[in-house]
Amino acid sequence: MKFVVDTNILFAHFWKISFTKKILLNEKIGLFSPEYALEEIKFHMKEIMQKTSTSKAEFNELREELALIVKFISIEEYSEFLKEALKLSVDENDVDFLALALKLDCPIWGKDYHLKQQNKIKVLTTKELIMIL
Secondary structure: OEEEEOHHHHHHHHOOOOHHHHHHOOOOOEEEEEHHHHHHHHHOHHHHHHHHOOOHHHHHHHHHHHHHHEEEEOHHHOHHHHHHHHHHOOOHHHHHHHHHHHHHOOOEEOOOHHHHHOOOOOEEOHHHHHHHO
């Protein structure tokens, strides 16, 4: 099974104890996310470090680990789906995730309620994903 992973889910990787992190580490599922998600993580670095009591070195180590777990895809690889995704999206921050899901023809694993406001791409919460696994 493969899923496009929303940034809110990826943030859980930085928590020392997280059930979501255990799912992220599950080798039975293929995880993909736009490179844009890495920019979001970097933008929120101080907030993440503060909330998780993580040093900059630990943060960087976890970010590198995340890049091994999730395949981050460049915008060039899914750009042909951006127009369609833009029509589906209520929130411009969701466009890349929707476009990548269209490209990969797979569901999105995410917490963002905006993602569920369209009906073309299946969006699963962590609870829903657990029920499938």
